[in-house]
Amino acid sequence: MQISTTRSESPVDDARLAEILADPGFGTHFTDHMLTVEWTPDRGWHDARITPYGPLSLDPATAVLHYAQETFEGLKAYRHDDGSIWTFRPEQNASRMMRSSRRLAFPELPVEDFVACVDALVEVDQRWVPDSSGEKSLYLRPFMYASEKFLGVRPSQHVTFMVIASPAGAYFKGGIKPVTLWLSEQFTRAGRGGMGAAKTGGNYAASLAAQREAIEQGCDQVVFLDDQEFRYIEELGGMNLFFVHADGRIVTPATGTILEGITRASIIELAGSLGHTVEERKFSIDEWREGVASGAITEIFACGTAAVVTPVGSLKSPHGDVAAPAGTDLTMRIREELVGLQFGHREDTHGWMHRVV
Numbered sequence: 001m002q003i004s005t006t007r008s009e010s011p012v013d014d015a016r017l018a019e020i021l022a023d024p025g026f027g028t029h030f031t032d033h034m035l036t037v038e039w040t041p042d043r044g045w046h047d048a049r050i051t052p053y054g055p056l057s058l059d060p061a062t063a064v065l066h067y068a069q070e071t072f073e074g075l076k077a078y079r080h081d082d083g084s085i086w087t088f089r090p091e092q093n094a095s096r097m098m099r100s101s102r103r104l105a106f107p108e109l110p111v112e113d114f115v116a117c118v119d120a121l122v123e124v125d126q127r128w129v130p131d132s133s134g135e136k137s138l139y140l141r142p143f144m145y146a147s148e149k150f151l152g153v154r155p156s157q158h159v160t161f162m163v164i165a166s167p168a169g170a171y172f173k174g175g176i177k178p179v180t181l182w183l184s185e186q187f188t189r190a191g192r193g194g195m196g197a198a199k200t201g202g203n204y205a206a207s208l209a210a211q212r213e214a215i216e217q218g219c220d221q222v223v224f225l226d227d228q229e230f231r232y233i234e235e236l237g238g239m240n241l242f243f244v245h246a247d248g249r250i251v252t253p254a255t256g257t258i259l260e261g262i263t264r265a266s267i268i269e270l271a272g273s274l275g276h277t278v279e280e281r282k283f284s285i286d287e288w289r290e291g292v293a294s295g296a297i298t299e300i301f302a303c304g305t306a307a308v309v310t311p312v313g314s315l316k317s318p319h320g321d322v323a324a325p326a327g328t329d330l331t332m333r334i335r336e337e338l339v340g341l342q343f344g345h346r347e348d349t350h351g352w353m354h355r356v357v
């Protein structure tokens with residue numbers, strides 16, 4: 001894929017950039033450039049370009065605004081102590097976007113093109129990759145949307161793929177503290193045969209009312225149950241779950257209607273190499289309640305690119321609360337392993353890191 005570059009004539013100046021990178025927050029500052037690729041049935045993927053970051057001009061009839069044909073990805077670029085810049089398993093994001101694309105009736109962007117696009121933007125905006133202090137990174141957001149001007153329900157005949165980037169600070173300000181959860185017994189995020197496994201904005205739209213309920217209940221995040229029996233644990237709005245048992249077993253809900261997290265898949269491998277058996281299966285809310293009460297469950301954690309790994313505390317529900325599990329040792333161990341790998345402080349024995357600069 002040929003990518004042309006038009007450099008910004010008004011990049012953020014060094015002093016302002018230093019100020020932003022000192023405390024980037026999350027998702028509020030964007031780099032000097034963005035990447036765009038177009039697709040049409042006759043030309044395929046074409047016109048890949050990096051241009052100065054700026055607003056899009058969309059016709060009000062642009063299909064994505066009406067029918068939500070959209071997919072996205074999320075990954076990070078990490079600066080190592082020698083100044084080099086790396087991403088974590090980007091080909092996994094690429095192949096997941098291909099799976100999401102199939103579900104959303106989009107054309108598929110080949111893995112090597114996806115990775116080349118992400119690399120190209122990171123290279124052009126490399127001064128935006130913060131140093132590793134406080135686990136800072138550059139968050140990368142590839143996304144694809146139905147850009148045809150057309151009101152009608154069929155796959156868009158014009159598709160746009162873009163990558164934008166935003167510096168990200170530590171997810172946990174002032175130390176890691178367990179997230180508290182609200183069990184939604186009214187809303188689900190996905191159903192059998194639906195889009196639960198696709199990374200598409202619609203799943204987040206479906207989670208917002210439940211997330212608002214969680215906040216009203218004084219909790220940080222919502223836990224979703226399956227749509228058939230309202231009994232089996234699915235995931236949080238944007239993080240997968242793991243249940244650590246006193247005998248060393250770890251259980252995580254099986255895939256199907258949940259999003260196949262790359263952090264989740266990596267933890268399954270890591271936990272295996274640390275000598276743990278990981279069971280991917282149905283896990284019910286009763287098993288959660290009874291496991292914590294009896295002490296059979298010693299730790300619960302959630303994972304995703306943004307937070308990496310976060311301990312789960314208490315669970316609140318209309319049918320009774322569940323206390324926080326006793327420990328966080330393995331949770332913190334796994335977190336350290338992953339973060340150590342990503343920032344180049346651990347040997348990359350799995351070959352998961354991809355050098356960009």
Ligand SMILES: *Cc1c(COP(=O)(O)O)cnc(C)c1O
Binds near residue numbers: 240
């Ligand atoms: C992206 C996402 C995750 C986490 O996936 P990672 O690849 O680990 O970042 C989990 N759940 C949902 C709904 C997501 O969209």
